[in-house]
Amino acid sequence: MRNRSQGFTLVELMVTIAVAAILLTIGVPSLVSMYEGFRTNSNVEKIHNVMAFARNQAISYGATVNVCPFASVSTCGTSADWSGGIRVYINSAGTDKELRAIDSFHSNDKVKGPSGTITFSPEGLSSGGTLIYCPGGKTAESQSVDITTSGKISYGNDGNSC
Template sequence: MRKNKNGFTLVELMVTITVASIILTIGIPSLVSVYENVRVNRNIEKINNILTFARNQAVSYGRTVNVCAYASATSCGTDWGKGIRIYVATGNKTLRVIDGFNNNDAISGPGTELTFSSEGLSPSNGTFIYCPSGKANASKSVTVSSSGLINYGTDNQACS
């Protein structure tokens, strides 16, 4: 009497590994672009929310509120990719800080600072552009008008 042996032959194992490697070779680049799209959407929404927060706080406090590139808890920098700091201009009281974004991504903002007056107006309008991995063809933006209106801007702009 002969017993059946369970297991794989070397040929079956090699075919399975070959098929799996072909599927991974095709699928991995698609997953990277999906991950970048999710990251850019999440971070541009975060920027939109922090700008809305700053405008609302300016109206609530009845004071000028500034948005600047984060350098430290009490100072502003020039690199928006390191984070965003919201503070009341009088007294330099920090209201909120967003930590830095992904190191591979590029973010351009309106100069070094954006201001909201006590009426919610922004004397200096500007645009924030978020480019995942520095690619302009996948970028998203948020614009702030002089009336203080915060909107999602046009896509696929170059980060400067």
């Protein structure tokens, strides 16, 4: 009587590895685009929420609240590039008090907005503007947040140019 050994043969193992490699080659690109879509939705929601927060704080404090792109640790940028993050602050007694901040976004993504600062008045009115989030710099997949001068904050059109 012959004992049969347990396990896989080399041929079976190589076929299994080849099939797994083919499946990964097909599946990974779609997973990357799915991850990019989730990241975009999450970051656009963050931008929307921080703008709503700024407007609510302006009304609550009865003071002007500013939203600007990060330039460095505690200063605002003056360019239209908001990729470095977003800073929300109130100026009281001549000093800036930071209320909230969003750190920089993913290094491949671009965030374009108005040059300088978006302000919210104590009445909830705004200087207005549109922030466009472009994942990987792709215009076709971009999403935006619109801020009207009346202070309304809403999700804007998709596919705006970066």
